[in-house]
Amino acid sequence: MEEEGELVELDDLIKTKLYDAQGSRVGHLHDLAIDLEAERPLVTHLGAHLEWTDQVGGIELVRPVEDIVLLIPWSEISGEDDEGLHLSSIHPNFPAASTKGKMLARRDLLNKQMVDEEGSRLQRVDNVLLEKVGRALYLVGIEVSMGWLPASATMEKLLARLHKRHGAKPELNLIPWEAIARVDEDQVVIAV
Amino acid sequence: MANNERRNLIMFLSVLGPGIITAMVDNDAGGIATYSIAGARYGYRTLWILVFTAIALAIIQEMNVRMGMVTGKGLAALIRERFSLRLTALVMLALLIANFANTMSEFAGIAASLQLFGITKYISVPIIGAGIWWLVVKGTYKRVEKIFLIASLVYISYFLAAVLAHPNWGAVGKGVAIPSMSFNASFIVIMVTLIGTTIAPWMQFYQQAAIVDKGLDLSAYEYERLDTFVGAGLMTLVAMFIIIACGAAFFNNPSVGATTINTADQAARALAPIAGKNASYLFGIGLFVASAFAGSILPLSTAYTVCEAFGWESGVDHSFREAPRFYMLYTGFIVGGGLLMLIPRIPLISVMFISQTMNGVLLPVVLICMLLICNDREIMGDYVNKEAFNTVSWVIVLGVIALTLALVFTSIFPIGG
Structure with a gap:
């Protein structure tokens, strides 16, 4: 385990x-x-x-x-x-x-524009979530909102779908790394 | 050679827009009021200040041109990526408050100017507000830009109003060429207000976003820079003609108490018995177009900027379903600003005060962010500020910041009438 x-x-x-x-x-x-x-x-x-x-x-x-x-x-x-x-x-x-x-993580992910595979803008990456196991650090995914800045309706739907598919914890506004299609020079492409 | 010149002209005309529109919108209801007061109280003595303001504006806006063309990103995106979400969110909050208060004052300008022609604000504000909204929502950016460029021609009315006021052109020339200062509180306040009115944070966000939206890259840099400089020059000329018109008509005129001119529509009304009804109408038409123009651009610029900062879909070429937040912001500004203006006895002075204070707080942050970005080789590559230009930029930016903070200070603690 x-x-x-x-x-x-x-x-x-x-x-x-x-x-x-x-x-x-x-x-x-x-x-x-x-x-x-x-x-x-x-x-x-x-x-x-x-x-x-x-x-x-x-x-x-x-x-x-x-x-x-x-x-x-x-x-x-x-x-x-x-x-x-x-x-x-x-x-x-x-x-x-x-x-x-x-x-x-900072240069290529943090604050970058997220788009879906058709190129439509979704939101920007608000934070990058990591998991610390012993001294090792693993990338978990990207966070898309803060408490006082709610995600848009499109993002909420997207997150719900991603949580269902990838089994991420619903309390986190998290896009798991598995749902990221690719990282381009100036944007993060999400596979919906 | 002739072919080259023709090609250059065609290139210039094709990129023309962002610089001129940004500068012309700057001559909005608040700007016209400030220039009218300056002319009425000090005649032509403040004209030289506008020469320096034009240079400062040209240098600041040129950096936006370069940043937009090098990165293909708007200023909000660059601030977000270079600095942090927290700073971006604070900047956006201040921009929302400042621009909303400004939008309200534009609707006040629409109401006041059309009242000169006997149209009540309860008719003018809803109709013009709906017209502005429809123009942008139902039009493409190209068409909107063309309409705005044509609308800029209406500012010629201020030139005509100035001519009809029969100024002493020799004294005008002296006012432009020879700096003149009065070391009293009210002159310093008007000097600071002139500069604070001319360089506002929304302009940096709007022009850069417009350049990106137009898809301009470095191949068009020389032309877009020219567009910016021409815009700054035209803006200054329009401001000068307003000061000249009011200076010729009201300054040292015993039949008009100069201190009774506190708004643009008061200036327009007071022009009629001195320079004739036509001058008054021309002044009023200028105020109407300026207010309608800015009343459209400010909400549009705000919607673009906020969406870009948070990464939401935006742009007039997208449908409501594709970019709901963009349209909600744009519509909210127009409907909210218009409706609040219809409230009887709305304290417009307080609205202007909020707008001026928020702009004053925001401008230093925006200008310093711009300078740091323009000096960041990771972002700008070879297009970072050159050493001499950088020194001049820092001096200008720090000077503008000091004067803007002085404006905020004098708004909170008035030092003389």
Whole structure:
């Protein structure tokens, strides 16, 4: 049986403080890269917004750069507490990965336009829902409304249909990941 | 060469619209009232301020042109994607309140202008409101845009009204070319009001949305930029002619107490004995067209903007079933704004105050968001603000913000009459 974890929203994770192995604050969490080929969509990298660095992927730069976002493997996280996430390397020696071919939760999903397969606009993505199991983070789906901003009638019908088909919890205004046909450059296409 | 020129002209005419319409709608009932008061109280001494306002407007609106063409998205979508849902929701709430209050004042302008021709507001407001609604709901965007462009020609009436008021053109030239200041509270208030009236948040959202709706891309950038600059220039000329007409007729005229001119229709009425009935009628026609024009564009712009921010289907080319929220917002603004205007003794000054305050609160947020987006290479690529342009933009934006906040402050705590 699949272990049930804690649900977390992307909005709550963004800006989480990052510390290196020596406990120095190096920046904050900016984004999450997700592996869609895994059995369950899994967070594989964190987009770390570093206050500065003079080294990217082991290469020394000519001069330090400020406000840089690097993709660092999720496995680099050595621990977490109320302060934030702790990384196992010492700044600036972080392993860095390319964003090529990766889907980033904030860049590609959050606040993006959702359309149906005919291209009709539905609503924008209000949040991305993740499930935390141990230290692993899985993508659950996208949220489409907040309490004070009710979903449109079309969206309510769509959600009801999706809940029925995919068995998601009805109390969440959630579009499960299985119902997403594809993620285009500027929009998320929902398979109804 | 001749072929090139002809091709350029055809290109310009095909992209013409968003810049000119946005700028011309800015000369709405509230704007005409402000220009009338400025002319009546200070003659031609405030004309130079409009030159600076035109430059600021052109620089701000150019950024909207670039953002719309580079991203293919409206400003509301960019604010939502670059910043957050929370900020977007607050901006939309403020925009809804400001634009609704503005729409009410446009209906007040329609009522007041047609009252000059003896038509009661209980007839004019419902008929014109229904006409505006029908024009947009039943028309395509192209047709609506053409009608709006043709309607812009009616602003020539202010030029004619100014000529009929027999101004001293030498003094007019001096007023434009030589800055003149009075360091008293009321002059500073009118100066700030002139700038605050001219640069309003709905304009940034509307022009960018219109560019996206028209499908314009960077190949048409030079032409659309020209459209924007021509719009800012024409808007300024119209505003100047209103000031000239009122300055020639009322300033230092003992038969008209300058401080008795507080609204555009008062100015139109007071013109009749001085510049003749035709000048008065022309002024009234200008006010009517401006109000009807803005009374249509403001609800339309609001509906587009809010739908874009939240991702709802929108556009006049969609049916009600396809875009219900778009039509509900548009219809709600027209019906609500019109109906509230029909309430006897509605406190219009309070409505204008709400509109001005919300605009004042909103403008700094919108302009700073625009500048941050225009400096974001991830969004704008090579079309980020160039260094010199950026410095000028920040100076202008911070100046406009300071003056707008001063306007809000002086609205809340009046410092002189």
